[in-house]
Amino acid sequence: MTEPLLKIENLRIELALRSGQAPVIDDLSLELNAGETLSFVGESGCGKSMTALAIMGLLPEKVGSIASGRILFDGRDMAQMNDTELRAIRGNEISMIFQEPMTSLNPVYTVGEQIAEVLRRHKGMNKRDAWARAIELLDAVRIPNAKSRVSAYPHQMSGGQRQRVMIAIALACEPKILIADEPTTALDVTVQAQIFDLLRDLGRDTGTAVILITHDMGAVAEMADRMVVMYAGRKAEYGPVSPVINHPRHPYTKGLISCVPHLLAELTEERPDLTEVPGIVPALASFGTDACLFASRCDLADDKCRSQRPPEVAFGDQHSACWKADQI
Amino acid sequence: MTQIDDTPAKARSPFSEAFEMFRRNHAAVIGLVILLTIIIIALIGPMLYPGDPFDMVWVPLSPPGEEGYLFGTDYLGRDMLSLLIHGAKVSLTVGVSAAFVTVIIGITVGALAGFYRGWVEEALMRLTEFFQVLPTLLFSMVIVSLFGASLPMITLAIGLVSWPAVARITRAEFMRIRELEYVTAARAGGVKNNKLIFSVILPNALPPIIVQAALMVGSAILFEAGLSFLGLTDPNVASWGQIIGSNREYILDASFAVTVPGVAIFITVMAISLVGDGLNDALNPKLRQR
Amino acid sequence: MSALLDVENLSIRFPIKRGWGKTSWLYAVDDVSFQVNRGETLSIVGESGSGKTTAALGVARLVPNSGGKVDLAGEDFLALEAEDLRKARAKVQVIFQDPYSSLNPRLRAEAIVREPMDSIGTLPVAERAGRVAELFEQVGLRPEQMKLFPHQFSGGQRQRIGIARALATNPELIICDEAVSALDVAVQAQILNLLRRLQRDLGLTYLFISHDLGVVQHMSDHIAVMYMGKIVEYADRLSLFNDPRHPYTKALLSAVPSVDQSRNVDRLLIPGDPPDPLNPPEGCRFASRCPFVEDACRVDQPQLNAVTDQHKVACIKA
Numbered sequence: 019m020t021e022p023l024l025k026i027e028n029l030r031i032e033l034a035l036r037s038g039q040a041p042v043i044d045d046l047s048l049e050l051n052a053g054e055t056l057s058f059v060g061e062s063g064c065g066k067s068m069t070a071l072a073i074m075g076l077l078p079e080k081v082g083s084i085a086s087g088r089i090l091f092d093g094r095d096m097a098q099m100n101d102t103e104l105r106a107i108r109g110n111e112i113s114m115i116f117q118e119p120m121t122s123l124n125p126v127y128t129v130g131e132q133i134a135e136v137l138r139r140h141k142g143m144n145k146r147d148a149w150a151r152a153i154e155l156l157d158a159v160r161i162p163n164a165k166s167r168v169s170a171y172p173h174q175m176s177g178g179q180r181q182r183v184m185i186a187i188a189l190a191c192e193p194k195i196l197i198a199d200e201p202t203t204a205l206d207v208t209v210q211a212q213i214f215d216l217l218r219d220l221g222r223d224t225g226t227a228v229i230l231i232t233h234d235m236g237a238v239a240e241m242a243d244r245m246v247v248m249y250a251g252r253k254a255e256y257g258p259v260s261p262v263i264n265h266p267r268h269p270y271t272k273g274l275i276s277c278v279p280h281l282l283a284e285l286t287e288e289r290p291d292l293t294e295v296p297g298i299v300p301a302l303a304s305f306g307t308d309a310c311l312f313a314s315r316c317d318l319a320d321d322k323c324r325s326q327r328p329p330e331v332a333f334g335d336q337h338s339a340c341w342k343a344d345q346i
Numbered sequence: 347m348t349q350i351d352d353t354p355a356k357a358r359s360p361f362s363e364a365f366e367m368f369r370r371n372h373a374a375v376i377g378l379v380i381l382l383t384i385i386i387i388a389l390i391g392p393m394l395y396p397g398d399p400f401d402m403v404w405v406p407l408s409p410p411g412e413e414g415y416l417f418g419t420d421y422l423g424r425d426m427l428s429l430l431i432h433g434a435k436v437s438l439t440v441g442v443s444a445a446f447v448t449v450i451i452g453i454t455v456g457a458l459a460g461f462y463r464g465w466v467e468e469a470l471m472r473l474t475e476f477f478q479v480l481p482t483l484l485f486s487m488v489i490v491s492l493f494g495a496s497l498p499m500i501t502l503a504i505g506l507v508s509w510p511a512v513a514r515i516t517r518a519e520f521m522r523i524r525e526l527e528y529v530t531a532a533r534a535g536g537v538k539n540n541k542l543i544f545s546v547i548l549p550n551a552l553p554p555i556i557v558q559a560a561l562m563v564g565s566a567i568l569f570e571a572g573l574s575f576l577g578l579t580d581p582n583v584a585s586w587g588q589i590i591g592s593n594r595e596y597i598l599d600a601s602f603a604v605t606v607p608g609v610a611i612f613i614t615v616m617a618i619s620l621v622g623d624g625l626n627d628a629l630n631p632k633l634r635q636r
Numbered sequence: 637m638s639a640l641l642d643v644e645n646l647s648i649r650f651p652i653k654r655g656w657g658k659t660s661w662l663y664a665v666d667d668v669s670f671q672v673n674r675g676e677t678l679s680i681v682g683e684s685g686s687g688k689t690t691a692a693l694g695v696a697r698l699v700p701n702s703g704g705k706v707d708l709a710g711e712d713f714l715a716l717e718a719e720d721l722r723k724a725r726a727k728v729q730v731i732f733q734d735p736y737s738s739l740n741p742r743l744r745a746e747a748i749v750r751e752p753m754d755s756i757g758t759l760p761v762a763e764r765a766g767r768v769a770e771l772f773e774q775v776g777l778r779p780e781q782m783k784l785f786p787h788q789f790s791g792g793q794r795q796r797i798g799i800a801r802a803l804a805t806n807p808e809l810i811i812c813d814e815a816v817s818a819l820d821v822a823v824q825a826q827i828l829n830l831l832r833r834l835q836r837d838l839g840l841t842y843l844f845i846s847h848d849l850g851v852v853q854h855m856s857d858h859i860a861v862m863y864m865g866k867i868v869e870y871a872d873r874l875s876l877f878n879d880p881r882h883p884y885t886k887a888l889l890s891a892v893p894s895v896d897q898s899r900n901v902d903r904l905l906i907p908g909d910p911p912d913p914l915n916p917p918e919g920c921r922f923a924s925r926c927p928f929v930e931d932a933c934r935v936d937q938p939q940l941n942a943v944t945d946q947h948k949v950a951c952i953k954a
Binding site (some may be wrong): 358359360526527528530531532533534535537539541546550551583 | 693696698723725726727728730731733737738739740741742749751752754756769785787788798801804805
């Protein structure tokens with residue numbers, strides 16, 4: 019097997035709280051291969067977005083920092099890079115799209131200018147080539163009538179079109195990794211389907227690896243090859259999507275799947291109550307504890323769960339950090 | 347069922363949290379200490395430092411320190427320290443009362459304009475704009491010269507020219523809060539309009555108005571000083587501005603007679619600004635997260 | 637079965653000012669009719685701009701309507717004015733979307749729940765405190781939490797306070813306006829179960845507004861699908877989800893990604909965005925995005941016609 023494109027080893031990110039340092043990401047390791055889609059799932063506050071920001075080198079200064087571990091991109095450790103080196107990678111080899119397509123675009127420039135600006139900065143293109151390429155990119159993200167829409171301002175576009183523009187900007191430099199942080203949460207479901215369709219095709223055509231951060235198990239099932247379930251800064255479970263979704267080995271994964279009323283191929287009269295995962299994600303201050311952090315919400319938990327952090331157990335490609343993984 | 351309890355059992359009102367924020371802001375606390383000191387001096391100073399400030403006690407324009415007069419004497423030979431202490435009360439009273447007038451008019455106009463749409467809003471906003479474009483100094487001079495230079499009239503004049511800023515802030519806040527779901531919820535819960543305005547929306551609109559009112563006190567003190575300097579004042583009361591105004595002809599020979607009350611105004615207004623800034627940060631929920 | 641809520645030809649339009657003196661009208665809700673039976677849940681689904689929330693708030697008289705009839709428990713709700721309307725509001729309560737902006741930050745939880753009782757409740761003053769405590773228990777909050785302020789609660793707990801407030805006046809109808817869409821999935825399940833339990837225990841009637849078809853599937857007895865201010869399809873739960881007839885409903889259902897991977901085949905992707913609501917197209921409003929469109933679609937607006945007893949579709953090809 020070839021070297022993975024991105025390799026995260028024992029990453030620990032600490033956040034400065036009033037009460038001290040808390041690990042928002044605690045001993046995270048994973049690999050991302052070229053052309054694949056990896057999905058991060060979990061509730062808010064579980065460290066999904068924090069991981070993405072760390073990969074982008076965009077951790078909030080003075081608040082969060084990498085305490086230990088490595089982020090190897092193309093064999094180089096991003097955790098050791100200075101700002102200049104990171105900037106050369108960011109937006110160029112690794113780019114990112116966000117949840118809110120309205121606020122991520124600058125309202126006073128046309129979308130063409132904003133795409134062209136990226137091309138000129140990172141690719142050193144001249145004005146004319148950059149403009150022509152901007153039109154090609156808008157066309158590639160399926161904005162109808164790209165030639166005239168290139169001169170439109172963000173407010174003249176719909177939410178879905180703005181997200182396409184964001185994707186066009188992110189793809190402008192043919193990145194090796196595209197990080198999509200809840201890219202469709204603000205969009206309607208028919209538009210989400212269009213964006214997913216687009217992302218899937220782009221991944222296939224350009225070989226760009228995609229990291230999709232989402233809370234929607236359905237989206238994971240549809241979009242991703244492999245998935246990482248994050249809970250309280252730790253990896254609860256990871257592995258290829260089908261086995262994880264069809265037979266989760268961690269009670270949190272199981273809860274996340276069964277607490278959502280899904281659309282099924284054939285609906286029946288029966289409607290049992292949804293499985294509840296009681297409580298909420300614990301407070302940041304307790305993140306570093308040597309215990310299973312999910313224990314307080316888990317009906318399988320016993321004393322061991324509450325006093326020792328569970329190691330990862332492998333079931334083929336599927337890994338679960340649960341003391342009771344074999345019972346699930 | 348396991349329940350994670352993340353809720354502290356003690357109820358902490360938004361105000362107690364704001365107070366906590368304010369306490370952590372050193373500049374604001376220093377400002378508040380200075381301001382309280384000045385207020386205490388204004389209130390009990392006349393008792394501790396007896397004597398009528400209008401009595402001639404020594405030769406005119408004697409420099410500070412001579413004959414035990416800490417800040418010297420003014421052009422009529424009156425004790426500057428005594429004048430300053432009495433002036434503090436006058437200046438602060440004018441400042442606070444003018445801010446009060448401003449806030450009352452401003453909130454009434456702004457709240458009505460922000461709550462009701464249509465012609466009420468149109469009419470009130472045109473009125474606000476009318477008062478806003480008036481040259482403030484000139485307009486207040488006209489009022490004072492027409493109706494007499496008494497302190498209540500001066501206070502009223504300052505209030506009359508200053509309220510549009512408060513009205514605009516109030517209206518903007520009302521328009522924002524009016525659309526929030528808890529206001530809709532209150533409407534759905536059958537809450538009457540006057541209660542909606544005064545006990546649902548207004549308390550939530552108050553933070554920026556409080557800040558504005560605090561800063562208003564400072565600018566009203568300055569405004570009164572400006573009017574006094576121009577001679578539009580009651581000569582029978584000694585505000586700080588009036589002390590400056592009456593001594594201004596001797597500025598070259600006895601600069602202290604103008605500087606000392608000037609510094610008093612400066613320190614007071616600065617203290618008010620620090621407190622206002624502190625309030626602004628403390629009442630801003632976005633900053634409170636940290 | 638008798639309909640508790642009978643909405644006939646409800647229209648709601650908003651003026652959009654365009655320069656001096658020029659006003660266009662945006663028809664957020666255009667000639668919409670539906671019924672809700674007592675003890676049942678009708679869901680209105682649709683995407684942003686479909687008018688689903690406006691329709692519900694129009695029923696509750698929280699936005700001004702511009703025509704139609706709303707009959708609630710035998711009373712002509714749109715005809716009420718001033719004080720009569722204020723008092724009648726006890727009959728319709730709303731659970732709002734945003735657990736953060738829907739609670740007055742300056743009031744304690746108990747005061748929030750009590751507010752509607754004080755304004756329009758029929759309960760004697762002496763019994764109100766007891767009723768507040770009872771409501772807290774019903775929605776799964778602890779008595780000592782009554783004294784806390786909204787910011788001291790988590791999102792799910794805040795939504796429980798909102799539910800308690802909605803129950804305070806013993807309303808005939810409760811409108812759930814995207815009541816769970818701002819919550820994390822685990823918390824969402826808790827709230828959905830609570831809403832269903834309350835419905836069973838208290839015989840509540842819900843008008844449930846949501847864009848989430850999974851949630852709608854779980855909660856509803858009947859569903860109305862809205863597109864650009866119009867109801868395009870109305871059916872009972874099984875008919876709508878197992879046998880959708882309108883192309884928009886089909887597209888909507890097939891757009892939802894699901895963990896049931898057998899669903900993720902043969903996707904019906906519709907292109908583009910809804911047209912400008914200020915200039916709705918002639919004829920069928922979905923024509924510009926419909927994969928099955930033909931010339932006749934662009935002529936007349938299709939009417940909502942019954943295909944079966946419980947199933948109505950506004951499409952000439954249905």
